[in-house]
Amino acid sequence: MPERRAYPxxxxxxxVAAFLVVAIHVAPFASIDPAVDDVxxxxxxxxxxxxxxxxxxxxVLARHRAGSILASRSFRSQLKKLCILYAIATLxxxxxxxxxxxxxxxxxxxxxxxxFEGTFYHLWxxxxxxxxxxxxxxxxxxxxxxxxxxxxxxxxxxxxxxxxYYGFACQTDALRGFYDAxxxxxxxxxxxxxxxPLFLLIGVVASKRSSDGSNADxxxxxxxxxxxxxxxxxxxxxxxxxxxxxxxxFMLVPATYxxxxxxxxxxxxxxxxxxxxxxxxxxxxxxxxIILVRGIAKACGLTxxxxxxxxxxxxxxxxxxxxxxLAAVGAKNAWRKRGCRRSNQKRLLPATGAPNKGRSRKAPxxxxxxxxQVP
Numbered sequence: 001m002p003e004r005r006a007y008p009x010x011x012x013x014x015x016v017a018a019f020l021v022v023a024i025h026v027a028p029f030a031s032i033d034p035a036v037d038d039v040x041x042x043x044x045x046x047x048x049x050x051x052x053x054x055x056x057x058x059x060v061l062a063r064h065r066a067g068s069i070l071a072s073r074s075f076r077s078q079l080k081k082l083c084i085l086y087a088i089a090t091l092x093x094x095x096x097x098x099x100x101x102x103x104x105x106x107x108x109x110x111x112x113x114x115x116f117e118g119t120f121y122h123l124w125x126x127x128x129x130x131x132x133x134x135x136x137x138x139x140x141x142x143x144x145x146x147x148x149x150x151x152x153x154x155x156x157x158x159x160x161x162x163x164x165y166y167g168f169a170c171q172t173d174a175l176r177g178f179y180d181a182x183x184x185x186x187x188x189x190x191x192x193x194x195x196x197p198l199f200l201l202i203g204v205v206a207s208k209r210s211s212d213g214s215n216a217d218x219x220x221x222x223x224x225x226x227x228x229x230x231x232x233x234x235x236x237x238x239x240x241x242x243x244x245x246x247x248x249x250f251m252l253v254p255a256t257y258x259x260x261x262x263x264x265x266x267x268x269x270x271x272x273x274x275x276x277x278x279x280x281x282x283x284x285x286x287x288x289x290i291i292l293v294r295g296i297a298k299a300c301g302l303t304x305x306x307x308x309x310x311x312x313x314x315x316x317x318x319x320x321x322x323x324x325x326l327a328a329v330g331a332k333n334a335w336r337k338r339g340c341r342r343s344n345q346k347r348l349l350p351a352t353g354a355p356n357k358g359r360s361r362k363a364p365x366x367x368x369x370x371x372x373q374v375p
Contacts, residue, residue: 006271006272006273007263007264008266008268008270008271008272009263009264009266009268009272010055010058010260010263010264011272011273011274011275011276012268012272012275013051013259013263014051014052014055014275014276014279014280015275015278015279015282016048017047017048017049017051017052017279018048018278018279018280018282018283018286019282019318020041020044020045020047020048021045021048021049021122021282021283021286022282022286022314022317022318022321023040023041023045023314024041024042024045024046024048025121025122025286025287025290026290026310026313026314026317027041027310028041028310028311028313028314029041029310029311030310031308031309031310031311032310032311038234038235038238039231039234039235039238042234042238042246043230043231043233043234043235043238043246043249044227044230044231044234046234046246046247046248046249046252047230047252047255047256047259049125049199049247050199050202050252050256051256051259051260052125052129052283053128053129053132053196053199053200053203054199054200054202054203054206054256054257054259054260055203055260056129056133056200056203057136057199057200057201057202057203057204057206057207058203058204058206058207058260058264059203059207060074060075060078060133061075061133061136061137061140061200061201061203061204062203062204062207062208064140068141069137069140069141070134070137070138070141075133075137078133079130079133079134082126082129082130082133083130085126085280085284086123086126086127086130089119089120089123089126089284090119090120090123092284092288093119093120093123093287093288094119096120096287096288096291097119097120112185112186112187114127115127115131115186115192116128116185116186116187116188116191116192117186117187117188117191120287121287122283122286122287124188124190124191125283127191127192128190128191128192128195128196129192129196129200130192131191131192131193131196132192132193132195132196132197132199132200133196133200134192135192135193135196135197136148136152136196136197136200136201136204139151139152139197140204145201145204145205148197148201149198149201149205151197152197152198152200152201153198153253155193155194155197155198156194156195156197156198156248156253158189158194159189159190159191159193159194159195159248160189160248160249160250161175161179162179162182162183162188162189162194162244163188163189163190163243163244163245163246163247163248164237164242164243164244164245164246164247164248164249165237165242165243166179166242166243166244166245167240167241167242167243167244168242188245188247189245189248190245190247190248195247195248198253199253199256202253202256202257202260203260205257206257206260206261206264207264209261210260210261210264210265211264211265216262216265219258219261219262219265220258220262222254222257222258223255223258223259223262226251226254226255226258227255229251230249230251230252230255233249233250233251234246234249237249274329277329277332278322278325278326278329281324281325281328281329282321282322282325285321285324285325285328286317286321288324289317289320289321289324290317292320292324293306293307293313293316293317293320294307297316
């Protein structure tokens with residue numbers, strides 16, 4: 001279980017991960033050399049979502065020392081927050097979905113979108129995190145960490161053969177038939193069943209290893225070696241065209257583990273808690289900002305300058321996403337303060353407001369002939 005202290009390095013990397021997600025959806029090197037995107041964006045950038053999942057395992061699932069995780073109030077509270085965020089994001093993008101004509105055309109398609117694919121192209125993270133958390137909590141309650149890791153690793157292996165290594169799987173009739181059945185239910189394997197559980201459990205394990213006194217140099221070397229091998233794996237997968245979708249790599253597993261542990265062990269004397277909400281809103285809002293930047297560029301006759309240059313476009317989308325997300329965080333904080341103020345005022349009303357017309361409540365006698373104020 002992580003200590004009850006701040007982890008500023010993890011918080012700061014949330015911002016890096018959020019902008020890596022923006023890069024995945026913009027392809028910043030497309031107008032320079034698409035091969036650079038294959039390595040930088042679609043290989044290194046893929047660590048963003050595993051990192052977010054691992055932080056959920058680190059801070060949410062690893063909190064529980066004893067008793068059922070599924071039955072715990074704190075776990076259910078976090079799950080509720082994820083569901084509310086998913087619902088808000090779905091409603092936010094509903095007009096865009098309607099305008100683009102991408103509404104599900106059947107109840108089953110709606111089920112696929114809500115449970116596996118997400119209601120907009122980047123929102124798949126929320127159902128993956130929700131379903132993954134429930135599955136991992138069940139596994140930990142039933143089997144403990146060791147067996148849960150083995151099951152999650154087996155699921156990830158099934159998933160990776162339907163993702164980055166589908167080029168191998170489709171060569172076999174039996175495997176091709178199996179994945180056809182999988183894709184009939186979930187169009188991708190990067191979901192809450194095959195993808196999310198392993199990274200959530202990596203966060204749980206990393207929470208124990210981050211303060212166990214193990215050699216920090218070995219962990220940093222592990223991160224470096226994992227990053228080099230991840231780059232090699234990405235080049236191999238893209239070079240041979242093996243991927244059906246390139247969200248899952250073998251080397252993402254050790255890279256995510258070492259990244260979380262190294263960041264958790266860093267001691268930075270600063271408060272980076274602001275990055276938690278800000279990175280979340282950048283993740284949620286950046287597709288709207290992609291649309292916004294394209295629209296402004298077209299209206300101003302700057303399409304060739306802004307959207308025609310992939311690096312400039314990426315920079316513009318990042319700045320727009322940061323500005324809009326700062327506004328969203330500010331509005332959320334103002335709303336929260338207003339709610340707290342109202343709550344405090346209501347709490348004080350019985351003591352400072354007009355007398356109740358109904359049955360009166362007497363303050364208890366405290367022994368020194370003074371009356372304690374009724375809360």
